[in-house]
Amino acid sequence: MRIPFLLILCGPLCLAHEDDSELVFDRFFGGDDGWSFQLQSEMESRYASEGRDMLDGDSLATATFEAAWNAASMGIWYGKSPDQSYDELHLSGALGWEWEDLKWYVSYTHLRFPDDGAHDHEVGAGVSWAGLPLDMKLSADAYYSIEADGTFIETSLHRDFPVSECLTIYPSLVFGINQGYVSDGHDGANHIALRLGGEYQFAPSLTLIAHVSQNFGIDRDARRHPGDELLGDFFHAAVGLRWAF
Secondary structure, three states, X not given: OEOOEOOOOOOOOOOOOOOOHHHHHHHHOOEOOOEEEEEEEEEEOOOEEOOEEOOOOOOEEEEEEEEEXXXXXXXXXXXXXXXXXXXXXXXEEEEEEEEOOEEEEEEEEEEEEOOOOEEEEEEXXXXXXXXXXXXXXXXXXXXXXXXXXXXXXXXXXXXXXXXXXXXXXXXXXXXXXXXEOOOOOOXXXXXXXXXXXXXXXXXXXXXXXXXXXXXXXXXXXXXXXXXXXXXXXXXXXXXXXXXXX
């Protein structure tokens, strides 16, 4: 078994649980031994998390710093809305491994919400399998909230398409399941998302990143489950820069 370098993009781990779980594996497994660092900033048209438009149509600006050494990584993620009084801070750590077509990780994230003084702790795990036909990959991530005493699970089917040496696009299909993580939302099938992401490396250490995604809520029932109020069908997009060093 080889223990590779893994740098977690605070994706389903600490990046507000966006629908890009497969990228955690594809971008950061198999790097060189030793230290590596990364800064990333994005502007998102909506704050999409757990299939919900968390800020009800308002945008979110995010910044991430990540550091990794071999199989261990740590990250700091901060998000703030320019449209309303909302900010959120995540501190995370993770370990990842690889064996043949399988890659997996375990993680811990501490979440803080400065505006209302709330906080939470999450434990996560994920696995990715690259043995499907047509170079498809299947990933699954689960994260457990201590505060909510519930779990959210996301599975994704995904494939990379290298367009050129600099440009890669990656369509994916995401399916989410709520099991008490959104404590006042319904349990079971939660949402489906169709996502198209892209990365353009225009310098050795600088990459332009972007994605568009269409979310479809499943079994929304805001009358009986107030946590379903923001669950629904919506489109969102993001663009940003990544600096690796």
